[in-house]
Amino acid sequence: DLAGRVAAAAAAREQADAAGSRVAERADGLRERVDRARGDDPSVAARRDRLRAWADAAEGVLDARRGLADASVTADRATAAAATAARAAGFDDVIDCVRAVLSREQTDAYTAALRARDDELAAVTKRLEDGALVAAAAAPEPQPETAAALLELARADEADAVRTLAHAEEAVRALDGIAAELDAHLATAAPVHERFAVLDGLSRCLDGTGGENSRRMPLSAFVLAARLEQVAEAASLRLAQMSAGRYALVHSDVAEKGARRAGLALQVVDAWTGQRRDTASLSGGESFYTSLALALGLADVVSAESGGTTIETLFVDEGFGSLDEDTLEEVMDVLDDLRSGGRVVGLVSHVADLRDRMPARLEVVKGRTGSTLRLAVPA
Incomplete structure (x- = not known):
């Protein structure tokens, strides 16, 4: 087993040596390429920095050339515009125009002269716009004879004015004297005015025109209002019977529409609605039997105030045609009661x-x- 491992290791070593040889050969080739690319520079980095500096310099040269080209175009345009402006100003070319340029001192002198001329022109124009000068220019030719006559008339008017002023001053002095006399008379008449104020206030109170009388009710109307309340109360008894208990009359101290004074007005109390309303709101038939009830109430009050003396005869003229059947029966019942009482x-x-x-x-x-x-006559 160990021998097998040694053999395998030897084979692996040989492979590694072969790979190392190949790597070394490749490294040698790369060194040669680098040396060729480096040239005379000490290192690749130095060569790169030098080439980059050259590129920057070249870019600067290109920018300068482009700026020069733009400046040349602008200069050509400016030259053409200057030539056009010079010819428009009356010169042959720009050189003649430059030669005609004034100095600073000359320019200031001419500017001051122009400003003075403008000021003088403005002053003259303003004077010419004066209304008196315009009117004088539009006026006809002067006529000395007419002017002399007008002058004499003016002097005569002046003399009349002086006399009028003297008369006015004399009149003022006379008015001052009259004013002093008037003040004296007013001081003497002050007690009379005070008594008059009291009597005038009393008169206004009786007449119902005083400021404190908001309803403008005269004293006579105030006295009659008490009687009218009695008449309305007596008439309401008859009216309730004629209207089946619907209507009653009450006295009102409110001024009627269109009337300047108050105190003797009547209103109808409607039991169906519980409200008061103007007697003008009654229908034709209602107005008839309301007037009849008011007349009967007045007769009752007169009889009571005259010691029990009765009014024995009563005439009722027309008005029955405006009543319906039921109301006519009720009115006739009231009249029958009067007749049965002896009237x-x-x-x-x-x-x-x-x-x-x-x-x-x-x-x-x-x-x-x-x-x-x-x-x-019935039989």
Whole structure:
């Protein structure tokens, strides 16, 4: 086994020696190539640095050549532009233009002269734009005779103005005296003015035009308002019967629409809605029996205020045609109650249904020769 291992090791050594020989040969070949590439330089790195420096220098030369070419193009363009500008300015070429260039001192002198000329031109232009000069230039030719006449007129006007001023000053002095007298009279009349203020305030209070009377209610209306409340209360008893308990009248001190003063207004209380509303919102039939109830309430109040004296006769003119059947029955019941109480109630109406309700009627019969009266009395 050991002998076999030795033989194998010897074979491996031979292979290694052969490989080493090949590697050595390759290394020799590489050294020759490196030596040839190195040339006269001490090392490959030195040759690389030298070649790199040459490349950088060459790149710089190329950049300089490109810059030179661009500068040459720019110079050609500038030269052409300068030549064009020189010919446009009236010169043959650029050289003539350069020869005509002024010195700094000459340029400053010419600039100052131009500035002074511009200032003078601006001042003259401003003076020429003056309204007086423009008007004078547009005015007609002067006429000395006319101007002299106008001057005389002006002097006469001046004299009149002086006299007027003297009169005005005299009037001012007179007004000062009158003002002093007025102050004295006002001081004397001050107690009278104070009494007048008191009486005027009392008068406004009675008339209802004082500032503290926001409702503008005169004293007479204030007194009558108490009576009107009594009338509304008495009328509501009749109105409740006529309207089946729906309506009642109440006094209102709010000014009605379009009225300047307040105090004697009436409103209707609707039991169905629980709200107050203007009497103008009532229908035609409702307005009729409401007015009738108000008249009856007024009669009751007058009777009560006159020691129990009753109004024994009452006439109701028209209005029944605007009532429905049920309301007509209720109104007639109220009138029958009045009649049963001893009052005479007269009805003026064209409603045929009322005829049977009237115990006695005075009928108007129309004819060709005129109207006649016919008395209809139940048997």
